[in-house]
Amino acid sequence: MSAEYAILIPWVATGEGDALLLEVRSQLVRQPGEVCFPGGRAEPGESAVEAAVRETCEELGISPDAIEVISELEPLTMGDGRSVHPVSARLHIRGPEILTLSEDEVTEVFLLPGSLLEGDPFVHYDLAETPDEELPEKLRAYLTNYGEYRRTGQTDYLEYDGHGIWGLTARIIRNLK
Numbered sequence: 001m002s003a004e005y006a007i008l009i010p011w012v013a014t015g016e017g018d019a020l021l022l023e024v025r026s027q028l029v030r031q032p033g034e035v036c037f038p039g040g041r042a043e044p045g046e047s048a049v050e051a052a053v054r055e056t057c058e059e060l061g062i063s064p065d066a067i068e069v070i071s072e073l074e075p076l077t078m079g080d081g082r083s084v085h086p087v088s089a090r091l092h093i094r095g096p097e098i099l100t101l102s103e104d105e106v107t108e109v110f111l112l113p114g115s116l117l118e119g120d121p122f123v124h125y126d127l128a129e130t131p132d133e134e135l136p137e138k139l140r141a142y143l144t145n146y147g148e149y150r151r152t153g154q155t156d157y158l159e160y161d162g163h164g165i166w167g168l169t170a171r172i173i174r175n176l177k
Contacts, residue, residue, distance in 0.1 A: 005085065006052040007038065009089065012093060020114065022111075025103050053087075055119070058105075069089045079152065084168065125157060126154045128153070135161060156170040
């Protein structure tokens with residue numbers, strides 16, 4: 001069965017333990033400046049694993065040999081009905097500084113320490129009920145890209161090293177435990 005969209009959840013070994021590699025989206029794509037995992041639309045007939053690996057290689061400038069797939073996770077449904085297929089994997093790289101980012105899609109990458117996820121660092125917001133002034137500034141800025149969906153649903157949110165992690169990315173990370 002083909003995947004509609006696939007993302008890679010890339011774990012990287014560091015001196016302080018495992019960390020998740022996250023991207024900041026380029027200003028040239030939808031949802032610019034937002035934090036996400038590598039991934040995108042699957043090509044016809046492509047499996048979730050194939051799509052996630054291909055997209056990651058394109059976005060990070062690495063070889064498929066640097067990606068060790070761990071497992072496929074349960075597909076998620078976005079608010080607009082799109083199906084997203086997460087694939088957990090280990091990246092065998094010396095560090096994010098060796099990556100050749102696709103400037104059309106990725107502004108930067110950063111590592112989120114796995115140790116941070118041992119507790120529950122996320123704050124939960126009901127977007128229909130929470131007044132704007134009670135939302136973090138970065139989250140308010142992201143929400144300006146969502147028009148009619150601005151006041152629907154709920155989201156988890158985490159700020160780390162100047163980056164705001166929310167939406168599907170936050171939901172996936174929170175469910176990794």
